[in-house]
Amino acid sequence: MAIAELGVVVLDCPDPRALADFYARVLGGSVEGEGDWVDLKVSGGQSLAFQAAPGFVPPKWPAPDRSQQFHLDLTVEDLDTAEKEVLALGARPLDAEDHSRSFRVYADPAGHPFCLCAC
Template sequence: MPPQMTLSAITLDCPDPRALAAFYQQATGLEPHPESNADFAGLTREDGLVIGFQRVDDHRPPSWPDPTVPQQLHLCFDVMDLDEAEARLLELGAGKPDHQPHEERWRVLTDPAGHPFCIVRG
């Protein structure tokens, strides 16, 4: 049976869509979505998948690992070298929470808007 749905976009709430898109563009090399603006910015992959960032007034960043403000979702990115990727992402403005459940296999970082994401040895 063919799939009933195809994933076309993942969208994160944030206070500044253009700034968050710039962070992820520098981190991933994805291309800016042509319809990006002050309220929504996106990045596209060659296969058409969009990572979107939408403006939300009074955005409250997740408080991972504390569930007071749940993360609700997180993105994972494969990398060749965990230490090298982590250093580069921290230079771009990522944060690194103290709690690292399996630091030898993956690292949990936060983007500039506070969303947790993982880098995984690929």
């Protein structure tokens, strides 16, 4: 028997609305709220929340002194197509362009690492 259920994954960031809009364009869904807390409701999936964090310092990947702490794995049909789309939205690549792997690592506009993973 579980003690709790996962309510939402929350990402600290300097601009909650901007980061929620980025992930809404990547994952779909609807952005709800304004100010220091914004939710992204994803149809048929886990919701994400974005919380204002004054003095936010983005994680660094890979770097033991500024650990990524967590990251999102996002499953895609076509890595090349998805890569072009997330880069156009403001993501930036974090690893060398190794296209032989089944995943690629990026940072969202606030600096959180995420991976695009082939189905």
